[in-house]
Structure formats: C-alpha cells, structure tokens
Amino acid sequence: MLTASDQSFSFPILIGDIGGTNARFALLADRSAEPLQLPPIKTGDFETIEEALKKSILDNISERPRSAILAVAGPIKSDEIPLTNAGWVIRPKDMLAKLGLQDVLVINDFEAQALAIAAPAEEDVVQIGGGSIRPRSSRAVLGPGTGLGVAGLVFAQDTWIPVPGEGGHVDIGPRSERDFQIWPFLEPIGGRMAGEQILCGRGIMNLYRAVCAADGLEPSLKDQAEVTTSALSGQDPAAVETVSLFCTYLGRVAGDMALTFMARGGVYLAGGISQKILPALMRPEFRAAFENKAPHSALMQTIPTFAVVHPMAALSGLAAFARTPRDFGVAMEGRRWRS
Known part of the structure; x- marks a missing residue:
C-alpha cells in the first residue's frame, strides 16, 4: 500500500x-x-x-x-x-x-473531467431537465469535442474513484424513421457507426451532410461553427435539424452511460461544444432521449443531467x-x- x-x-x-x-x-x-x-x-x-x-x-x-x-x-x-x-x-x-x-x-483527460465533477461549484454547472443528485453515488461525464470523451466516477470506501475508458467509441444506431433515412449517408469508421463519428466537432459536419443528402440538398455550410451558429439562430433548416438530432443522439449515449455506471449522482456534459449548444440542449430532445430507456424510464427520470460551464473544468479537477x-x-x- x-x-x-x-x-x-x-x-x-x-x-x-x-x-x-x-x-x-x-x-x-x-x-x-x-x-x-x-x-x-x-x-x-x-x-x-x-x-x-x-x-x-x-x-x-x-x-x-x-x-x-x-x-x-x-x-x-x-x-x-x-x-x-x-x-x-x-x-x-x-x-x-x-x-x-x-x-x-x-x-x-477524462479522468480529469471526472475528478472535476466530484464536487462542482453550483455556478459551474447548469441542470438540464429533472432529477436530483443522490449524494455519494456514482457519476458519469461525457464531452463532445475533437472526439467524444467518456469517464465514470465511482464512490467506494469513502473515496471518489475515476474510471477512464474509450466509451466514445461505442456503437450507435438508428431508431426513428428519420434516423433510417439519414443513416445511409453517414460516414462510418471501420464499417460501423461509433458515437464519436457523430458526437464531436467533425461529427456535426458528418451529420449535417447526411441530413442534406437525405433531403437532396447541397450542403452550404462549411464547418461546425457555421452549422451550430445557423442552428441556434434558426437561419438554416438543415442546421437546425442537425443540432436537434445531435442533442437526441447525445441524450441516448448519455442515457447509456447513466445505466452503465448507475449514475444516480448525475451525468455531466463537458467541453466547449456542450457549452456552445446549451440553448439546444435545454430543449426537450436531449432529456427525452436520455429518459427513453424502457424498461428503466422511471429510473432515468430520477437521474439529473448537467452541462459543465466551468471554462477550465479539467484543470479544476x-x-x-x-x-x-x-x-x-x-x-x-x-x-x-x-x-
């Protein structure tokens, strides 16, 4: 020892x-x-x-x-x-x-993000939807950025234990009718669709191009900043749908991580993308997708979700x-x- x-x-x-x-x-x-x-x-x-x-x-x-x-x-x-x-x-x-x-x-890097959610200051997080923190309970953190980072934070023997991993590379698949229209146009990696192929900066563009292709449109926006800005302003319908779907898919994966870690202490969204699209995350799509985990939807309604708004959360951890x-x-x- x-x-x-x-x-x-x-x-x-x-x-x-x-x-x-x-x-x-x-x-x-x-x-x-x-x-x-x-x-x-x-x-x-x-x-x-x-x-x-x-x-x-x-x-x-x-x-x-x-x-x-x-x-x-x-x-x-x-x-x-x-x-x-x-x-x-x-x-x-x-x-x-x-x-x-x-x-x-x-x-x-996501161990550091996990350390930061052990005891975040009230002003460093914004709650998305319902649920309440159960003290001394496991937590999870996800961060769409250059890639998709995922980590857990388990409380055991009076100690917070960060659990790093590569959860951003889990498979993600279509569920709705609209998903099945879009999925053929998404660019896979190694023959499969990983979470990181959609839920990161380049993933936003992957999703935007697929939305346009599914509707027979020529993509007019050049990068993720243009897509998110146009979506939040409501100027471009394809961008609006892209960010809405991004929130839905992020909610699904966040819900998967909540179940994996039994994260009754909360699920936290870290990184710059989550902060930038916070108005979209506050709409119903993210939380609805997070809770839609039959047969455990009632449990999911009790688990809170947060956006981390601390500009240097990893350094804080x-x-x-x-x-x-x-x-x-x-x-x-x-x-x-x-x-």
Whole structure:
C-alpha cells in the first residue's frame, strides 16, 4: 500500500489538460493556492511538449514547478504516450530530464473531467431537465469535442474513484424513421457507426451532410461553427435539424452511460461544444432521449443531467487531486515517473 508521502506531490505543481487541439496549463503554488492560469498552447505549433512548455511557459515564469500532473487525450500504456488526435508523443522521462522536474504523473483527460465533477461549484454547472443528485453515488461525464470523451466516477470506501475508458467509441444506431433515412449517408469508421463519428466537432459536419443528402440538398455550410451558429439562430433548416438530432443522439449515449455506471449522482456534459449548444440542449430532445430507456424510464427520470460551464473544468479537477491526492482513488502504477 502507498504511504501518504508516496501519494503526495512536491509543490509547485504544473497541471495540464492536453487535448487534440489545445493544451491548457496552470501552476499550483501550494495546497491552499488557487491555480494560476498560464497561456494556452496550440499543440500543432510545437514539435514536442518539452519545446512548448519551455518556450511558452517556463521561460516566462519566475517559479519553477517541481512536479507535473498531466491529463492527456490518449491511452497510457508505456513510457511513450501518443495523443489520439494530435501529433505529440508524451515521454515523461524526457520531461524529467529536460525540464528539471522531479515527478510526472500522466492520466487520461477524462479522468480529469471526472475528478472535476466530484464536487462542482453550483455556478459551474447548469441542470438540464429533472432529477436530483443522490449524494455519494456514482457519476458519469461525457464531452463532445475533437472526439467524444467518456469517464465514470465511482464512490467506494469513502473515496471518489475515476474510471477512464474509450466509451466514445461505442456503437450507435438508428431508431426513428428519420434516423433510417439519414443513416445511409453517414460516414462510418471501420464499417460501423461509433458515437464519436457523430458526437464531436467533425461529427456535426458528418451529420449535417447526411441530413442534406437525405433531403437532396447541397450542403452550404462549411464547418461546425457555421452549422451550430445557423442552428441556434434558426437561419438554416438543415442546421437546425442537425443540432436537434445531435442533442437526441447525445441524450441516448448519455442515457447509456447513466445505466452503465448507475449514475444516480448525475451525468455531466463537458467541453466547449456542450457549452456552445446549451440553448439546444435545454430543449426537450436531449432529456427525452436520455429518459427513453424502457424498461428503466422511471429510473432515468430520477437521474439529473448537467452541462459543465466551468471554462477550465479539467484543470479544476486536477487541482483538487493535486491538493489532496488521498481523497481520490487515482491509479498511479505505470503512470508516474520520478527522477
């Protein structure tokens, strides 16, 4: 069993949320300090994380970090951790040697999102529909972004235990008559339709093009920003239907995750897309699809759903863990490197 000293990290601690497009960092000076937000970094602007941190952050701050806790979009299997949707390969041993760090822990990016929903501030979430939180009960978080992230948060033995996974790649299929009209025009991956093929940024475009093709229309909108903006303003009927269907399908998958984790503590939608389309998520489609899980619809009506509106939720979760790692059951074996 790990001792208290084995579980703790030396301050100052650099915390980082590294996604497919952007990497966001903050510095935690000590256990009682608020995280100091540092300039965001575009992963495509630098060849390596060491180069990015040195040029964009470490050369510009007076207080050097002694530890780093990083959340990355990709599975952690060895000393070399490739990102799923970006060109970086995280090599913790290189970070120790080149950046003067003593300690590096790497976890999955949606583990960090799960840590953030253990005790979110009231102003950091917006409830969608009915239901109420059952205290000390499991939770789930989904985040449509560059891909579709999914994680659970299980409460056991007085500890919050994040459960990472690749739930964004579950199969998703047609149910309604309209679904069956659209489905033949969706672009699959490996011969199947995964949740991530629809419920992410590129998925919005996949769905928009399929809606247009099903109706014999030529797509006129060029990217997901145009589709979501046109949908929320009501200017383009195909865009309006695209976002409505997006909310429906997100509700179905969110409901599946609620059942998988028996998430009586709530299901949380993280990420920028959820924040941008929040007005659409507040309409009936998302919640109706979430609850439509016969024979368990009555149970689903009791489980609350939320949009996370904290702009840096993952960093908030990492900071909570960095302050008191013993409060969380984060697995460190094979994911922590020390100098």
